Amino acid sequence: MNKKQAHVTLVRAAEGFQHDDELPRGFDWRGFDAYLFDIDGTLANFRDQVHYEAYCNAIQSIYGHPISLEGLAVNGSTDRLILLEALLRAGIPEKDVRASIPGIADFMCTEVERRAAELRPELCPAVPRLLEELKQNGKRLGVASGNLERIGRAKLKSAGLDEYFEFAAFCGTHETRTQIFQSALEAAHKKLGKKAKVCFVGDTPADVLAAKGCGAPVIAVATGIFSLVELGKEGPDMCIPACETLWRYSRL
Numbered sequence: 001m002n003k004k005q006a007h008v009t010l011v012r013a014a015e016g017f018q019h020d021d022e023l024p025r026g027f028d029w030r031g032f033d034a035y036l037f038d039i040d041g042t043l044a045n046f047r048d049q050v051h052y053e054a055y056c057n058a059i060q061s062i063y064g065h066p067i068s069l070e071g072l073a074v075n076g077s078t079d080r081l082i083l084l085e086a087l088l089r090a091g092i093p094e095k096d097v098r099a100s101i102p103g104i105a106d107f108m109c110t111e112v113e114r115r116a117a118e119l120r121p122e123l124c125p126a127v128p129r130l131l132e133e134l135k136q137n138g139k140r141l142g143v144a145s146g147n148l149e150r151i152g153r154a155k156l157k158s159a160g161l162d163e164y165f166e167f168a169a170f171c172g173t174h175e176t177r178t179q180i181f182q183s184a185l186e187a188a189h190k191k192l193g194k195k196a197k198v199c200f201v202g203d204t205p206a207d208v209l210a211a212k213g214c215g216a217p218v219i220a221v222a223t224g225i226f227s228l229v230e231l232g233k234e235g236p237d238m239c240i241p242a243c244e245t246l247w248r249y250s251r252l
């Protein structure tokens with residue numbers, strides 16, 4: 001079976017999963033030493049506007065007028081890239097944009113922290129059970145997120161998940177998702193040794209591509225805005241509707 005055919009099989013199996021016991025085989029999702037989770041859409045969906053409004057208010061504060069984020073691909077992007085794209089699209093020279101990003105980022109973080117009580121996390125199905133079980137089995141857990149660090153940590157705390165994770169990489173000095181994933185992978189290897197087997201878990205095609213860019217396996221969960229078919233096209237090692245599906249695979 002060539003690579004393309006393998007992907008088609010994976011997508012079909014994932015699409016039909018809820019109605020068909022014929023599951024994709026061969027991927028041992030329990031066989032890793034560490035798991036690195038994306039936050040938005042993977043661990044939780046945030047049913048509030050706090051993060052979005054922080055962008056708008058920060059830009060307004062620095063530039064004195066609103067700049068729209070409308071139409072930008074925010075899911076699977078990073079806070080720095082979203083800012084960069086929005087400001088460049090508004091015609092601001094790149095040199096000025098890059099000079100203003102640290103101030104905007106700091107404003108955003110402060111605003112999200114100040115409004116943390118307004119965050120409305122909706123945990124993705126079976127996430128607490130999965131984290132608990134992995135931890136009890138001696139697995140090590142980390143976060144790889146396109147959020148600015150203070151924002152990502154505020155979200156984890158509001159979701160009651162911050163205690164599970166011992167290493168993390170966020171969008172800070174890193175701009176692209178692949179850079180963030182690489183940094184998270186290095187943090188895991190630094191802690192656990194170079195031979196440690198690490199798997200990413202994400203909810204966007206960008207997560208799949210970033211993990212592959214680091215040469216790491218990835219489980220894609222369709223708990224964000226992307227469907228199994230959209231996720232499957234990028235060739236994740238496993239593509240499932242939600243984390244709760246994982247236990248079905250453990251019976252194979």
Ligand SMILES: [Mg+2]
Nearest residue numbers: 038040041203
């Ligand atoms: Mg996500």
